Amino acid sequence: MHELSITEAILDVVLRHANGAPVTAVHLSIGELSSYVDESIELFWTELARGTPAExxxxxxxxxPGTLLCIDCKKEFPVKTKDFQCPHCGSRSALPHGGRDCYVDSIEVAP
Ligand SMILES: [Zn+2]
Structure with missing residues (x-):
């Protein structure tokens, strides 16, 4: 249930930026390689935002999109298939590099 902690972090950022204004919408950016489940975040959001300006x-x-980093040639490449093969050198030793994060892209507050 790591969605709970990320949702708490999101709410924290949102409330700080809203500065007390009623929040109408929150735009989140989630990396494809992260394992966050949208529905779980929404569920926690409803619970956590209750009684706050973000309710x-x-x-x-x-x-x-996620990216991988090749361990052999140190080049970054996008994840296209489940086959994590480096398009630059053909190595199969790659690590998830980008696309694992979840962050607040923008928020909308009531005028
Ligand atoms: Zn490579």
């Missing part, structure tokens, strides 16, 4: 706000999710 009733809509969450919008945008998935960001």
């Amino acid at each position: 009733g706000s809509q969450l919008h999710f945008a998935r960001q």
Whole structure:
């Protein structure tokens, strides 16, 4: 249930930026390689935002493509298939590099 801690972190950022204004929508960016489940975040969001200026706000999710880093040639490449082969040198030793994060892209507050 790591969605709980990320949702708490999101709410923290949102409330800080809203500065007391009622929040209507929150745009989130989530890496494709992260294992966050949108539905779980939404569920926690409803619970955690209750009684705060973010109560009733809509969450919008945008998935960001993941990238891998080749251990052999140190080049970064996008994840296209489940086959983690480096397109530069053909190595199969690659590590997830980008696309594991979840962050707040923007928020909308009531005028
Ligand atoms: Zn390589």
